[in-house]
Amino acid sequence: MVKRRKLNILGLFLVVCILVTIVVIGIYFYTYQQKRKILSNIELKIANVNKYFVYGTHLNIECTLSGIETSNIKDIKFTLVDLLENEKEYNSIYEINGDEVNVKTSNLINEGIYLEDIECGKHFLFLKITYFNDQEKYYSMSNNTSYPEIEYYTITRDNLNKRINIEFDKFKLDNGEITYIKFNVARVRLPASVYDISIDPGHGGSDPGAVYKQYKESEIVMKYSIELKKALENIGLKVVLTRDGTEDTSKTSKFNVYSVYDFDGRVNIVGRARAKYNLSIHVNSLDTNTLSGTEIYAPSKASLDIAQSLADNIVNMANTTYSTRDTDKVSNGVYVRTFTENEITESAKNARKKGFEPYNITTSTPYLYMIREVGGMITGAYIDGRNKDYGTNLYCNSNIGVESYLIELGYIINKTDLSNMLNNESSYIEAITKSIQEYVCER
Numbered sequence: 001m002v003k004r005r006k007l008n009i010l011g012l013f014l015v016v017c018i019l020v021t022i023v024v025i026g027i028y029f030y031t032y033q034q035k036r037k038i039l040s041n042i043e044l045k046i047a048n049v050n051k052y053f054v055y056g057t058h059l060n061i062e063c064t065l066s067g068i069e070t071s072n073i074k075d076i077k078f079t080l081v082d083l084l085e086n087e088k089e090y091n092s093i094y095e096i097n098g099d100e101v102n103v104k105t106s107n108l109i110n111e112g113i114y115l116e117d118i119e120c121g122k123h124f125l126f127l128k129i130t131y132f133n134d135q136e137k138y139y140s141m142s143n144n145t146s147y148p149e150i151e152y153y154t155i156t157r158d159n160l161n162k163r164i165n166i167e168f169d170k171f172k173l174d175n176g177e178i179t180y181i182k183f184n185v186a187r188v189r190l191p192a193s194v195y196d197i198s199i200d201p202g203h204g205g206s207d208p209g210a211v212y213k214q215y216k217e218s219e220i221v222m223k224y225s226i227e228l229k230k231a232l233e234n235i236g237l238k239v240v241l242t243r244d245g246t247e248d249t250s251k252t253s254k255f256n257v258y259s260v261y262d263f264d265g266r267v268n269i270v271g272r273a274r275a276k277y278n279l280s281i282h283v284n285s286l287d288t289n290t291l292s293g294t295e296i297y298a299p300s301k302a303s304l305d306i307a308q309s310l311a312d313n314i315v316n317m318a319n320t321t322y323s324t325r326d327t328d329k330v331s332n333g334v335y336v337r338t339f340t341e342n343e344i345t346e347s348a349k350n351a352r353k354k355g356f357e358p359y360n361i362t363t364s365t366p367y368l369y370m371i372r373e374v375g376g377m378i379t380g381a382y383i384d385g386r387n388k389d390y391g392t393n394l395y396c397n398s399n400i401g402v403e404s405y406l407i408e409l410g411y412i413i414n415k416t417d418l419s420n421m422l423n424n425e426s427s428y429i430e431a432i433t434k435s436i437q438e439y440v441c442e443r
């Protein structure tokens with residue numbers, strides 16, 4: 001009897017074990033299926049990416065999705081999904097034309113998908129369309145451009161960096177294959193050649209820039225740039241200068257204004273550094289003493305928040321004023337200078353005279369080359385070597401652009417401005433550093 005009871009207990013135990021195992025496996029598969037509700041339900045229709053680029057710290061995407069039911073679309077978002085299907089959504093701007101939608105991340109080049117705060121690991125980017133019946137559909141995207149995949153390095157924070165590889169990959173389904181955008185995010189050491197910020201001390205070599213009495217723009221901005229580099233390094237950033245003040249001052253200098261695009265020219269130094277931001281430092285000049293104050297030049301089609309912050313902080317902290325200049329002014333101290341119709345016609349005329357095809361310039365192309373050329377295809381860079389006088393911007397076709405601002409500290413022949421620039425350097429540096437701290441490091 002005793003033996004028999006033992007067997008019964010053992011049998012019961014085994015049965016319980018098997019039941020528990022079945023329940024656990026069941027729960028596992030149920031939750032797994034639940035968790036895969038996005039990745040196993042991607043629509044077979046695929047959106048075509050017509051444009052994608054990184055400018056500063058943001059990824060911008062423009063795509064078209066055709067052949068879908070569009071009559072009851074409530075909202076469209078871009079959504080970044082990780083392997084556990086946690087989602088991070090980004091607003092989009094979209095337009096519906098019949099059975100087609102055109103979707104983009106933003107109208108502004110320095111907005112869109114912020115790359116700095118994406119967690120390490122694998123992520124997939126989809127279009128998420130919500131309908132008025134609250135149904136949600138996920139669409140993947142394929143590359144309709146000739147642009148290469150993107151390798152992005154995040155800005156140094158606490159001595160740490162991430163590398164983000166943005167690629168178009170393929171995924172096999174039971175009923176076909178879909179292309180999708182994959183983000184691979186990993187902690188890495190920043191390569192020696194990659195920097196967070198580039199500082200470009202204007203002019204140099206045989207070009208002194210603005211001159212008044214014994215004062216030269218090229219020398220004033222060199223001093224500022226060296227100090228600014230130290231200040232930004234003190235808040236943990238990796239900074240490169242486009243020149244160091246030791247360049248040849250003879251007429252054959254490679255830092256002559258007409259060879260800025262050669263391999264060691266300032267434009268290519270910034271491109272090679274893969275900086276997220278570039279700050280060009282200048283001193284203004286005019287023949288008549290009618291203008292004064294600080295001007296920040298910003299890219300066109302961009303959010304002007306950083307530019308405004310730079311202008312406000314400099315005015316508040318460095319005892320200077322917003323510039324009195326009205327031309328190209330957008331707001332206090334902030335300027336956007338683009339080509340005028342006349343300048344475009346002149347440029348084309350010159351090109352033909354010299355025997356090359358005119359550049360593709362529009363009235364929204366930035367006029368200042370340290371804003372236009374370092375932004376690559378995004379800002380309409382065009383120095384592609386066709387005009388032999390200029391050399392070549394090796395990064396003019398890049399879809400990874402450096403977000404660039406040009407700071408005119410003040411006017412050299414204005415007495416107040418000049419004395420301010422000469423005696424108040426540390427306040428200017430503090431003001432610029434404060435803006436970078438707020439908009440780049442603590443965002």
Ligand SMILES: [Zn+2]
Binds near residue numbers: 202203217284
């Ligand atoms: Zn200048």
